[in-house]
Structures are given as structure tokens and as C-alpha cells.
Amino acid sequence: MTVDLSTAFGRLRLKNPIGTASGTFGYGLEFAHYLDLAALGAISVKGLSFRPCHGNPPPRICETDAGMLNAIGLQNVGVDAFLAEKLPELARLGATVIANVWGDTEDDYVAVVERIGSDRRVAAIEVNVSCPNVVKGGMIFGNNPEALAALVKRIRAATGHPLVVKLSPNVTDIVACAHAAVDAGADALSLINTLVGLAIDLERREPKIGFTTGGLSGPAIRPVALRMVWEVRKAIPKIPIFGMGGIETVEHVVEFLIAGANAVQIGTANFRDPSLASRLVGELAAWCEDHGVARVSDLVDTLRTRPRPDHEFA
Amino acid sequence: MAVNESLRVLRTIHYDEHHYSLFVSAGTIGPKTKPGHFAMIQAGEGFRPYLRRAFSIADVTKVAGVPALEFVVKIVGVGTAALARFAEGTPLPVLGPLGVPFPIDDLLPSDRVALVAGGIGLAPLVLLARTLAARGIAADLFYGGRNENDVLKRADFERFLGPHRCRYATDDGSLGRRGRVTELFTNALAGGVRYRRVYACGPVAMFRALAELLAEAKLEGSFAMESEMACGFGVCLGCVVPMVDGRFATICKEGPCVSPAQIDWARL
Ligand SMILES: Cc1cc2nc3c(=O)[nH]c(=O)nc-3n(C[C@H](O)[C@H](O)[C@H](O)COP(=O)(O)OP(=O)(O)OC[C@H]3O[C@@H](n4cnc5c(N)ncnc54)[C@H](O)[C@@H]3O)c2cc1C
Ligand SMILES: Cc1cc2nc3c(=O)[nH]c(=O)nc-3n(C[C@H](O)[C@H](O)[C@H](O)COP(=O)(O)O)c2cc1C
Ligand code: FES
Numbered sequence: 001m002t003v004d005l006s007t008a009f010g011r012l013r014l015k016n017p018i019g020t021a022s023g024t025f026g027y028g029l030e031f032a033h034y035l036d037l038a039a040l041g042a043i044s045v046k047g048l049s050f051r052p053c054h055g056n057p058p059p060r061i062c063e064t065d066a067g068m069l070n071a072i073g074l075q076n077v078g079v080d081a082f083l084a085e086k087l088p089e090l091a092r093l094g095a096t097v098i099a100n101v102w103g104d105t106e107d108d109y110v111a112v113v114e115r116i117g118s119d120r121r122v123a124a125i126e127v128n129v130s131c132p133n134v135v136k137g138g139m140i141f142g143n144n145p146e147a148l149a150a151l152v153k154r155i156r157a158a159t160g161h162p163l164v165v166k167l168s169p170n171v172t173d174i175v176a177c178a179h180a181a182v183d184a185g186a187d188a189l190s191l192i193n194t195l196v197g198l199a200i201d202l203e204r205r206e207p208k209i210g211f212t213t214g215g216l217s218g219p220a221i222r223p224v225a226l227r228m229v230w231e232v233r234k235a236i237p238k239i240p241i242f243g244m245g246g247i248e249t250v251e252h253v254v255e256f257l258i259a260g261a262n263a264v265q266i267g268t269a270n271f272r273d274p275s276l277a278s279r280l281v282g283e284l285a286a287w288c289e290d291h292g293v294a295r296v297s298d299l300v301d302t303l304r305t306r307p308r309p310d311h312e313f314a
Numbered sequence: 315m316a317v318n319e320s321l322r323v324l325r326t327i328h329y330d331e332h333h334y335s336l337f338v339s340a341g342t343i344g345p346k347t348k349p350g351h352f353a354m355i356q357a358g359e360g361f362r363p364y365l366r367r368a369f370s371i372a373d374v375t376k377v378a379g380v381p382a383l384e385f386v387v388k389i390v391g392v393g394t395a396a397l398a399r400f401a402e403g404t405p406l407p408v409l410g411p412l413g414v415p416f417p418i419d420d421l422l423p424s425d426r427v428a429l430v431a432g433g434i435g436l437a438p439l440v441l442l443a444r445t446l447a448a449r450g451i452a453a454d455l456f457y458g459g460r461n462e463n464d465v466l467k468r469a470d471f472e473r474f475l476g477p478h479r480c481r482y483a484t485d486d487g488s489l490g491r492r493g494r495v496t497e498l499f500t501n502a503l504a505g506g507v508r509y510r511r512v513y514a515c516g517p518v519a520m521f522r523a524l525a526e527l528l529a530e531a532k533l534e535g536s537f538a539m540e541s542e543m544a545c546g547f548g549v550c551l552g553c554v555v556p557m558v559d560g561r562f563a564t565i566c567k568e569g570p571c572v573s574p575a576q577i578d579w580a581r582l
Contacts, residue, residue: 026549034317046551054562061544061552066361068544072551075562154385219361270354271365271545274318274409 003288004295005281007041007263010240011078011162012123014041014096014263016279017296018253021267022047022100022166023072026219027086029093031270035278036201039095041263044190045082045090045177047102047128050111052078062199067246068219069197069212070270074102079115091121102128106151127152129181130168130193134215134249142168142193145180146234156185164191164242167228169221170225174228175235188240190265191230205248218268222246226259229239233260233301250283257299315414316547317342319404321520324377329417330463331390333434334398335372340381343410344374348384349418349442350538350571353410354546355397363393368543368566370437370515371411373444373470384467385406386435403546412546413570416442416513425510428502429475430517430524431457433464438538439568440470440514447474454502454509458483458495458520465489487532489565496523503531511536518582525574535574541565556581 005016005043019042020221023069025031028043037043055075062069077085079101090097099122103109109127129151130142152165161247165181167174169192178189194215199208207213242260247253248269256264267278288296320530328334343353354366377460387422389395400406408433416438421427427446429439436457440544446453453475459465462483472480483498491498495516514524528535548567556578557563563572 024550030547030549032460034318055551057556058554058562059542060554061542063363063542063544066364066426068365068545070550075551104436146579185475194397217365268544271550273407274545274547 001289003285003293004014005285005288007297012042015039016041016281016284017069017261017263018284019098019145019242019263019265020044020270020277022128022195024267024270027082028090028097029086031274032272034213034294037090039281040096041123041281042098042123043099044126045086046076047074047100048076048079048112049074049102050079050108050115051284052076052081056211059208059210062215064197064199064216067216067220069209069216070194070198071209071214071215072091073211074235075206079112083119087121096123097121098126100126100128100166102269106154107235110154110158111153112269113155116159116161118160119238122186124164125155125159125188126164126166127155128166128193130166130170135304142177143171145176149184151178152181152184152186162187164188164190166193168193169224169228170196170244171286175231178232178236178239178294183287188242190242190244191228191232192245195221196208197229204260217246219248221283222252227258228258229261230303237301241286248272250280250287252285253280254287254299257296258301258303260301260303262297262300264296269295277290316410317346318407318409319343320505321383321408322499323400323402323404324380325402326383326400327400329466333466334387334519335379336385336387336397337382338374338385338406339407340374340383343371343408344381344383347371347374347411347441348415349445350413350415350438351411351538352411352413352438352546352570353383353385353408354543356407357393357396361397365399365544366407366409366546367393368540368546370538370570372437372440374441378493384440386434386437386440388436394497398502409546413566414572415570416441416538416571417511420453421446421449421510421561426452426454426507428499428509428512429453430495430499430512430514430516430520431455433459435514435516435520435538436466438515439513440467443471443474448461454507455480456483456495456502457481458498458516459489460485468567471556476504494520494529495522496520500527503527509533512537522579523575525577525579530573535569537574538570539565539572539577539578
């Protein structure tokens with residue numbers, strides 16, 4: 001049996017549902033030595049801003065149980081340097097590139113997107129409205145459905161590229177944010193970004209991260225990510241979803257597909273093993289074959305839930 | 315280019331309850347390693363330690379005739395404790411060699427250099443001492459620790475550099491001079507020795523003091539720096555230090571060996 005891994009993702013057709021997550025995959029080129037970029041469904045590059053950004057002062061990271069906190073502060077080379085110095089090589093290597101973008105203001109976001117213009121070497125734009133590690137922008141849009149809708153409307157008007165909005169998990173109602181983004185013109189959603197956390201150095205009574213709080217990623221967040229993918233899938237049956245959060249094995253990939261993601265992105269696990277993402281492509285085909293699944297898309301949104309009972313007081 | 319490979323544990327030598335040498339098969343990393351390079355090691359499949367840990371490749375050597383990498387490790391937490399307990403033959407995922415090594419290609423046989431180590435900072439200087447010795451370049455070692463147990467692999471340094479070129483300092487005076495390693499080094503400079511370059515690795519306090527000394531004496535330095543690392547190959551941007559030009563530079567990719575003149579010590 002040959003398994004069909006191809007994945008319809010809105011207007012995009014991905015070779016397979018395995019992508020890599022922004023901020024954990026550099027500009028992709030750093031990984032070219034460890035895996036075949038063209039073998040991945042998509043790669044999302046480090047969040048790009050209009051001007052280059054230095055990021056936050058160190059310390060920026062610390063390990064936590066089953067994961068890590070980071071407050072990088074979106075250090076990046078800027079969209080112009082990306083287009084001039086990174087994108088040509090990514091295109092030459094056959095990578096399906098998703099440009100992850102961010103800004104402090106609506107105008108900043110629009111400026112980045114306009115710079116990318118209609119460049120066909122970029123397959124899609126992923127808008128990060130959910131970075132917890134910058135003082136301005138980011139989270140302000142991610143936490144407030146009205147601000148989010150206004151931002152997405154403006155970006156939608158500025159680009160013809162497929163538009164993926166990456167939602168923040170640091171909200172009470174992820175479905176409200178998903179609706180706001182989709183109603184404003186998002187073609188697809190990515191969830192989840194990191195969860196805001198705090199780690200403390202006991203002896204110094206100081207936060208371990210210079211920014212005080214940081215974004216939690218890794219296996220620790222996987223149950224939260226799965227729940228959010230599932231909630232959004234139930235609420236918006238047709239929207240393409242990239243699921244992510246703590247994926248390390250082929251079983252984790254399948255869990256996300258069953259919960260309702262059409263494709264996934266591998267994040268923090270790339271740090272542990274730089275060749276992991278491409279290996280998962282092969283393992284996914286093998287898993288499907290072992291389980292009699294002919295098309296990987298047949299797995300999507302197949303969670304069988306039991307009806308939830310009403311309270312029963314004794 | 316770094317490789318990601320599985321290397322076998324060959325032997326672990328425990329110096330005391332806090333320090334050990336871990337020898338693993340050299341794989342294809344061994345022949346590529348230069349002094350100052352480091353590797354990222356996965357200490358087990360569990361969730362703590364979760365990320366790989368960074369270690370200087372202290373030496374490229376042999377264990378019972380088998381080509382080996384040596385890591386000299388100080389136990390400071392879960393990862394360094396876990397790594398001490400692997401049985402012979404255990405496969406360990408190792409990514410390396412990584413980073414910018416010490417600049418040595420421009421040295422001439424007539425040059426004299428200094429090696430300054432604090433505590434576990436000896437690690438990257440072992441292979442450096444071996445390499446300099448092989449090239450016939452004279453090197454003086456200044457090595458300090460809290461006590462005698464902190465000053466490791468003295469026999470190797472003395473074999474490579476000559477015992478007369480190895481000087482020690484300890485906080486409690488249990489070995490060598492009582493005091494700081496930077497005081498030893500200052501005394502040597504006061505004696506009129508000129509060093510072509512000063513290679514150093516140690517705690518931040520030592521780096522700070524030494525950077526000041528080198529700036530005053532107008533001596534060139536190369537420091538093997540540390541920082542918490544998630545990836546080790548330039549993609550997480552977690553391991554940065556502030557530079558004098560206002561940027562943050564990754565220690566894993568632009569370092570670990572950097573010129574102290576480029577670091578913004580006031581912001582570090
Ligand atoms: C390029 C490089 C080379 C290194 N070479 C060596 C070496 O040859 N021998 C050796 O013993 N150690 C070396 N280190 C330090 C080593 O990586 C840390 O001691 C190790 O990661 C700590 O892991 P842990 O799980 O034991 O400690 P954790 O439980 O994670 O932390 C314990 C303490 O160590 C600190 N720490 C954690 N990671 C680092 C780090 N990367 N650098 C400095 N402090 C850290 C934490 O802040 C904490 O205070 C090197 C570090 C770098 C970046
Ligand atoms: C070090 C680091 C940097 C990140 N930078 C970005 C970023 O620039 N833009 C973005 O949208 N997400 C960023 N993320 C979030 C990841 O893309 C991903 O959403 C999150 O880490 C959850 O997945 P994981 O648990 O598999 O890592 C970053 C995550 C980490 C760990
Ligand atoms: S450790 Fe990830 S960039 Fe240096």
C-alpha cells in the first residue's frame with residue numbers, strides 16, 4: 001500500500017502534513033545539512049519584522065520540566081535581508097516557505113507583508129499575533145478579538161498570499177479569537193504559540209529569564225495544544241489548521257490530526273534532534289500503512305468523543 | 315560541518331564527587347574537532363534533562379586503542395549528573411563539532427601564548443595545549459580553582475606544556491599560590507613576558523577581570539564563553555551575549571571562542 005501523505009491546506013497543496021514551527025527552525029538553511037528541506041510539508045521561518053530586531057537581553061531561555069521557557073524577543077534579520085539573503089537559497093533547495101511576520105503596530109505588520117508582495121517563493125504568510133515576549137504588539141492583538149479582527153482585515157487587504165493567523169493560547173476563549181481571525185479574512189490558523197510562564201532562581205530570588213516571564217514550549221504544553229485544536233475544529237469545521245505544541249513522535253503527529261489539525265509544525269523538538277522533522281515524514285507513512293490508512297487526510301478530525309453528562313448531585 | 319551521530323560511552327573516570335571525565339567513541343566528530351569546539355549531548359531520552367547540554371570537546375584521544383572524545387564535566391544539575399551515570403557501551407546522541415574554535419592558525423613557532431583557566435574552564439584548553447605542543451609553540455598555563463580538587467588534568471597539561479610552564483592558584487592555598495588565577499597572570503605580565511595571545515575559559519568573574527587586564531596591557535585574547543543553550547547551532551537565539559556594537563551575538567555560532575574586546579562586559 002502506498003500511503004498518500006499529500007495535504008490540502010486551503011489554496012495550498014502540501015507534500016505532507018509535517019512542517020516546522022517559527023523560531024525553532026531558524027531561516028531553514030541552518031537545517032539544510034541535517035535534513036532535506038524539500039521533503040518537508042512546509043517550513044515556517046523565524047518571525048520577520050520590517051526592520052531588523054536585536055531581541056531581548058539575556059538570559060533568554062531556561063529548561064523546565066518537559067520543556068523550556070524562552071523570551072527571545074523576536075530577534076531577526078528583518079524582512080529585506082530575509083528576502084535578499086535567505087529566500088533565494090530556500091527556493092533553490094525546494095523548500096515550501098511560510099513567512100512568519102510580526103510588528104509592533106498594524107502599520108508594521110502591513111509594511112512587512114507589502115515587502116513580501118506577491119513573491120511566489122513564499123507559499124504563505126503566517127501572522128504571529130501571539131508572541132508573549134515583546135512589550136508592544138504581539139499579544140495585544142492576540143488577546144483581543146476586536147484588535148485581532150482589525151489587524152487581520154488590514155493584512156488581508158495588503159496581500160494575495162494565503163494568510164495563516166497564529167493564535168495565542170493565553171486567552172480564555174480560543175474559539176472567539178479563531179472566529180475573529182477567520183471572519184476578518186484568514187485562510188488558515190496555526191495553534192498554538194507558547195504559554196506564558198515563570199521560572200524562579202531560588203537563591204537569587206530572581207526570574208531565570210531576563211524578561212521575567214517567558215513562553216513555555218515542549219511536551220509540557222501538548223495536552224493544552226490538542227484541546228485548543230479540537231475546540232477550534234469543532235467550531236469551524238472547514239478552516240485549515242496547523243497544529244503544534246510539544247510534538248516529538250509520529251504518535252503525537254497523529255494525535256493532532258485526529259484532534260482536527262490538517263497539518264502540524266514541529267517546534268522545540270528540532271533543538272533536540274535537527275533531523276527529526278524529515279524522519280517523521282517517513283514514520284508517518286509507515287504508521288498509516290500499519291494502521292490501514294490510505295490517505296493521511298482520512299485521519300483529520302476523527303476524534304470520537306463521548307457525550308458529556310450533566311451534573312449529577314448525590 | 316557538524317554531524318549528529320550516536321557515540322558509545324567508552325569509559326567514565328570520576329575525579330571526586332563533583333568532577334569526571336567522560337570518554338565516548340570519536341565517530342566522525344573526532345577528526346573534525348579543533349581546540350575550542352564543543353558538542354551538544356543528549357543525556358537520556360527523558361523529560362529532564364530535556365534539551366541537550368553543551369560541553370567543550372576537551373580532548374581527542376584514545377581509550378584502550380579506540381579513538382575517543384573526552385569531555386571533562388562538573389556536576390551542577392540534572393544533565394551533568396545524568397551523564398555521569400551511563401554504563402560503558404551506552405549510545406549517546408552527540409552533535410558536533412560546533413562553534414568557532416580558538417584562533418591558532420596564525421601563530422608562529424616563535425610566538426609565546428598564555429592559557430588561563432578557572433575551575434571547569436580547563437576543558438577546552440586540554441586539546442589546545444596538546445595542539446600547541448605538537449606545533450612547538452610555547453604556552454604558559456595559569457590555572458585556578460577553589461581548592462586542589464578543582465584543578466584537574468594537571469598531569470596532561472604538564473606533559474604537553476612542560477611542568478615549569480604550569481602555574482596554579484587556589485582560594486584556600488591547597489595547591490600553588492593562594493589567591494586568584496588573574497593575580498598569577500598579572501605577576502607574569504609584571505615580570506615582562508609578552509604574549510602573542512591569551513586563551514581563556516572560566517567563570518564570568520574571571521573573564522571580566524581578565525578582559526580588563528588584557529585591555530590595559532593591550533594584549534589580544536580569545537575567550538571560550540558559556541551561555542545556556544537550547545540548540546547549539548544558531549537557530550533558537552537563546553545563547554546570546556551583548557556585543558560592543560549593540561548587537562546580541564550567539565555564543566554557539568559566533569562563539570564560543572570570541573575576542574573579549576568585542577563583548578560588552580558592562581551589559582553582560
Ligand atoms: C560552549 C559550552 C561549553 C561548555 N563546556 C563545558 C565543559 O566542558 N564541562 C562542563 O562541565 N560544563 C561545560 N559547559 C556548561 C554545561 O553546559 C552546563 O554545566 C550544563 O548545561 C548544566 O546542565 P545541568 O542539567 O547539569 O544543569 P541545570 O540543572 O540545567 O542547571 C544547573 C545550573 O547550571 C546553570 N547552567 C545551565 N546550563 C548552563 C550552561 N550552558 N552554561 C553555564 N551554566 C549553565 C544553570 O543556570 C543552573 O544554575 C559548557 C557550556 C557551553 C555553553
Ligand atoms: C525559542 C523559540 C522561539 C520562537 N519564536 C517564534 C516566532 O518568532 N514566531 C512564532 O510565531 N512563534 C515562535 N515560537 C513558537 C513556536 O513556533 C511554537 O508555536 C511553540 O513553541 C509550540 O510548539 P513546540 O512546543 O513544539 O515548540 C518560538 C518558540 C521557541 C521555543
Ligand atoms: S544555542 Fe540556540 S542559538 Fe545558540
